[in-house]
Amino acid sequence: MQTISQTANSADLPAWQEPVPTAALVLADGKVLYGKACGATGEAAGELCFNTSMTGYQEILTDPSYSGQIITFTFPHIGNVGSNDEDIESLNLASVNGARGCVMRAEITDPANYRAGQHFDHWLKARGIVGICGIDTRALTTKIREGGLINGLIVHNSTGEFDESAMKSMAAALPSMEGVDLAKDVTTLQMVRWDETPWTWEKGFGQQINPDLHVVAVDYGVKRNILRLLAGLGCRVTVVPGTATAEIILGHQPDGIFLSNGPGDPAATAHYAVPVIQELIASGLPIFGICLGHQMLALALGAKTSKMHQGHHGANHPVLDHTTDKVEITSMNHGFAVDGATLPEGVEPTHTSLFDGSNSGIQVTGRPIFSVQHHPEASPGPQDSHYLFKRFVELMKAA
Template sequence: MTAKLALEDGTVFTGTSIGAEGEVDGEVCFNTSMTGYQEILTDPSYRGQIVTMTYPQIGNYGVNESDLESERPHLAGFIVREHSRVASNFRSEGSLADYLKEWGVVAIESIDTRALVRRIRSTGAMRGVLSTTDLDDESLVAKAKASPGLVGRDLVKEVTPEMPCEWQESVSDWTHLSKAEGGGEKAEGPHVVALDFGMKWNIPRHLYDQGCQVTVLPGTSTAEEVLAQEPDGIFLSNGPGDPEPLTQAVETIQGVLGKAPVFGICLGHQLLSLACGAKTFKMKFGHRGGNQPVQRLEDGTVEITSQNHGFAVDEESLPDCLEVTHRSLNDGTIEGVRHREHNAFSVQYHPEASAGPHDSHYLFAEFLKAVGTM
């Protein structure tokens, strides 16, 4: 079946459908990872985005239940150069194409992804439409121009859980039964409350592996609801879209600062910075991939990191109460901050990345150490 991708600048790519029939719109971005496509598909941070994989062949090791980062795919659409017809791996439980169709993900292959990525890098991330039902170029471009984009939208409300839960699954469990049904052994360590703005499952797994009792609360929770849990530590998760519309989350963080140690990742990093008085800005095309170099300013150590963000903290707006702890070696943007007065720190990248790299796992131990000092 023919499928088309149209960008708001008038560019149209024609390829072949490998997913569900239909039409979706969103911001077209790209990810440079060679592996981890299933983690990308199920990462709630990609809500509202059509993701292009730069690696030319995707799907060769299939899909499985163990590599899910949430219950279902959250991205708007998926773009690859070529999807593998053969899923060859001892862990494979099905093909990528079947998985995309099962979950209603509109996806396209056989387009020049190199040309698409070069255009995004030159022009910046653009709104687009991916369709198997409307194949008229002029109509698709008009729809792309009418797409709302990401700026100013609260996408967290679309992915945050409705109810709290007690997390009881480790990195090595790979079952997900414990999350839904309480199948694991309850940890006896410090109690961490994780605010879920669209959290990847591997984050609470790492907290659990550190011996923490983990309670997951919706990202819409108030400071009073968080503190009522009597947390020893508070975690701020990743999530989709623009952080600045999330005024309630900012107020919640302001209300818990100083009451317990705080650790934030990705969107959580941006929200902590906003709560302290900083501003954020929309990046030209963002950082998305598993090979992003970050320098730890304390000792000069370079970490290779997994990243997925299209917004960043504006350094010129950084308040005196925050110090920069990590910096991108690609473009110099802020990758980590620490509060000078309160026990709170955050990073823009993903130390929990299950597909790798794992250079930054130490941050979970640092958080546990911070919890132990209170």
């Protein structure tokens, strides 16, 4: 693990390695790494994971599914394309839903992209995200891969003064993600009408003015690009809180129901969500779930979920679609997974991760109900899985 020496000659150090560290990353096992502070001043505590994406850091940090987590970016140059007001994934643009902190290898450079509207460091400060640069992210990633997900604490202090004993105590006392319902912290509190369609070159986002289908999206931490893809395929989308009852959802008279992504332990969110999903299943309407929505659909059908060793976080995950026998490269972000061995009769696995063989999709035999663990909206990520939205639309039209 790399630390920055407080006695080294500053002339011998790269620009991002200052002789006096201004930030510390403290792991729950007592390991302390020093570096250069960036982003907001203060502290950020949460589960430390790593993301292997080379692009899309702004979408990643604003994904509500990362609530309660600190992201280690394996790509060394984060922030070099700046930030803008378009690449935000949380439904409420003004909210701070998303990652609590970020860990980076190199110092943030000035933006070099025509879409940049703001320096990434300024954006981090405005979002309240605490960051640290100058960390050996390869070594940190190896530690997580071998030892599993671990809690961590980032402390930003421009004076360079740190109380290691106090920081270690704080990190060691951080709670596990298991048993924690975070969806209630990121869901919308009121109904939202959505008609924005995907971004196109030189035109930006569009608007759906002539929808022929109506989808009710249950928001457990939904990403904006999911809603855009639904709207772009001719859907009028009504977003309801994750705590909405089946009576409220069905009262909107939808053609189909979407169960969104979100953070936390699905078994904890299931206490209030699963009974509702079971009523929705009984309605006979087409249902499509992504990520947390996939996990809770599985729970509603009788399967079980479990905590993963290191989770899946990145935009380069190969998945086999058993319905087509094709391999697609997908975007993933989850620390829990459906236990494929517990799928009940009548529920078929449709997708499998080729990294570790974990379940990545299910469907109900003979019924218009399916879900996937990965993120087919590809924000960021490859667009191999966009067809799943078309599959959902086709099921609604057939129904």
